[in-house]
Amino acid sequence: MHREKRQNRITEQRKIQKEICRILLIFTMILSMICVVNLTGCRDRKSQEQTELISLDGREPDVEKADGNTEKEAEGSEAGTDDNMTEKDGLKQEKLQICYVHVCGAVKSPGVYELTSDSRLYEAIQMAGGFTDEAAGEALNQAEKIEDGSRIYVPTKEEAKAGTENNGTFVQNADNEKTDAGSTADGKVDINTAGKDELMTLSGIGEAKADAIIRYRDEHGKFQKIEDLMEVEGIKDGVFQKVKDQIKI
Numbered sequence: 001m002h003r004e005k006r007q008n009r010i011t012e013q014r015k016i017q018k019e020i021c022r023i024l025l026i027f028t029m030i031l032s033m034i035c036v037v038n039l040t041g042c043r044d045r046k047s048q049e050q051t052e053l054i055s056l057d058g059r060e061p062d063v064e065k066a067d068g069n070t071e072k073e074a075e076g077s078e079a080g081t082d083d084n085m086t087e088k089d090g091l092k093q094e095k096l097q098i099c100y101v102h103v104c105g106a107v108k109s110p111g112v113y114e115l116t117s118d119s120r121l122y123e124a125i126q127m128a129g130g131f132t133d134e135a136a137g138e139a140l141n142q143a144e145k146i147e148d149g150s151r152i153y154v155p156t157k158e159e160a161k162a163g164t165e166n167n168g169t170f171v172q173n174a175d176n177e178k179t180d181a182g183s184t185a186d187g188k189v190d191i192n193t194a195g196k197d198e199l200m201t202l203s204g205i206g207e208a209k210a211d212a213i214i215r216y217r218d219e220h221g222k223f224q225k226i227e228d229l230m231e232v233e234g235i236k237d238g239v240f241q242k243v244k245d246q247i248k249i
Helices: 002-095 121-127 157-161 207-220 226-231 237-243
Strands: 098-105 111-116 150-154 171-173
Touching: 098 121, 111 121, 121 150, 207 226, 226 237
Parallel strands: 098 150
Antiparallel strands: 098 111, 150 171
């Protein structure tokens, strides 16, 4: 009887141990599953982070490329500006042709001098050494542009008093025989050299229009043809028809 109870107790203990082992095994399996899930989640997060990093890395070259393109565009713009400036300078230099003028009269060193086509009368006089003490420099329009082949005569004070001055300019082209002021041997007025008083002798040309003609010459240079007179402010076809037979260039 006693042995049987003991045997039952041992059997019961073994069952309990087996149950405990089974529970531990289940618990261990659950822990393992949790670990596997956690590891899988970590791997997924790591993969996602790597993907994001790759995506970010992929954007950086685009930015660098964009910056590179911007820099190239800026360099291209600067190069284009430099090219334009160089081209403009080249065109300007092409327009500035060499002119030869004969400076004579009351100057220290009369002679033929070489200047650029944008030069003014005072520069030609400076090339000739400047005025002498007897020169009537105020009789000249020293701001007037020079013309190739022109003769620049500087009158003395006595000549100016005698009325040989041209009221603003003494530029004389070789192909025009001048008398006094802007008149030529044929009696016509040279609108490129005539002074204010001489211009006012023309039909329909008063003081205001004479000033406008002289101002136009100072700003635009000499007239290329008599029809250019209509480009002067205040002078239209009606006035031109009155004076066209009285003027020449």
